[in-house]
Amino acid sequence: MIWFNALEDKHHSQRQARDKLRHRRDFPANVGMSDARDTDDERNNDTKTNPGASRHGNFMNYYQFHPAEERMRQLPHGVWRLAHPARKYAGLDVGCNAGDLTYILYDFLEKIMKSQDQPEISLFGVDLDPILIERARERNLRPDRVTFECLNFLSKDCSETLTRYLDQLDKSRFDVVFCFSITMWIHLNHGDDGLEEFLRKACALAEMIVIEPQPWRCYRNASRRLKRAKSEDFPLLKGLKYTGDLAKHIENIITRLCNFRKVVVTESNGWGRKLLIYERKQQNQVINRNI
Numbered sequence: 001m002i003w004f005n006a007l008e009d010k011h012h013s014q015r016q017a018r019d020k021l022r023h024r025r026d027f028p029a030n031v032g033m034s035d036a037r038d039t040d041d042e043r044n045n046d047t048k049t050n051p052g053a054s055r056h057g058n059f060m061n062y063y064q065f066h067p068a069e070e071r072m073r074q075l076p077h078g079v080w081r082l083a084h085p086a087r088k089y090a091g092l093d094v095g096c097n098a099g100d101l102t103y104i105l106y107d108f109l110e111k112i113m114k115s116q117d118q119p120e121i122s123l124f125g126v127d128l129d130p131i132l133i134e135r136a137r138e139r140n141l142r143p144d145r146v147t148f149e150c151l152n153f154l155s156k157d158c159s160e161t162l163t164r165y166l167d168q169l170d171k172s173r174f175d176v177v178f179c180f181s182i183t184m185w186i187h188l189n190h191g192d193d194g195l196e197e198f199l200r201k202a203c204a205l206a207e208m209i210v211i212e213p214q215p216w217r218c219y220r221n222a223s224r225r226l227k228r229a230k231s232e233d234f235p236l237l238k239g240l241k242y243t244g245d246l247a248k249h250i251e252n253i254i255t256r257l258c259n260f261r262k263v264v265v266t267e268s269n270g271w272g273r274k275l276l277i278y279e280r281k282q283q284n285q286v287i288n289r290n291i
């Protein structure tokens, strides 16, 4: 794609610097990853291709398996816009892992929004794993624009931090909230109610939301891997009511409970994931940021 090539040229040296930093530290032995390329990975003991067990998806080597650049190809171009006439565009990346995708999202937004008055773009990445956040920070070449915090997204601390961040930008919500490959981990650890709470909270913070849900087969694989590693299974898994077509359930929650409307649902990518994109219904809004 044209934008992608241009982006690559422009940020080539920045990437090289990040990669150097990334490879300077050894990744721990297979802490593993599990929520993709599942069927192949199930048959293989090689740590390069076999994901290990994880309870929250906080894989140390996630981007060795899923290069962030590949995942950008799915993002549509025509849907990004400033919600209000202002030159600041703010995004939130929930479950940002080691920040690789966050950085690429920043580059993507910068490129794609050039035609829209070149707003000042800020991204905030949160993840519950302190080591991953440390790694993300070590490679941050834009600390003025990209911020990482170690927070559990469902916590009160997180709500307060995000509110302060938005206040500093003089905004009431993020223009976009990204939830890439995190819904399954929330669902497995917090159940159906937790998934609803997660989506409500993300939507309360968002003008637009981008979700890449894991399909149901990933749930079974994540559970199998825990058992194989002799860890306790996800206690809530057996009682889940939202099973099968997770994208459908998520769409129902977002459109029924969060007052968002569908913008686009993409085709599945190479590893069977769609992007679901929704936006806040415009009305005479009383801004309610009770998250």
Ligand SMILES: C[S@@+](CC[C@H](N)C(=O)[O-])C[C@H]1O[C@@H](n2cnc3c(N)ncnc32)[C@H](O)[C@@H]1O
Binding pocket: 035, 056, 057, 058, 059, 062, 094, 095, 096, 097, 098, 101, 126, 127, 128, 129, 132, 151, 152, 153, 154, 179, 180, 181, 182, 185, 186
């Ligand atoms: C499978 S990774 C996906 C990383 C990234 N979003 C991507 O798709 O490239 C899921 C990430 O979500 C994080 N995570 C899980 N539960 C979380 C929570 N309650 N709050 C913040 N981060 C969470 C994990 O630590 C992990 O880094």
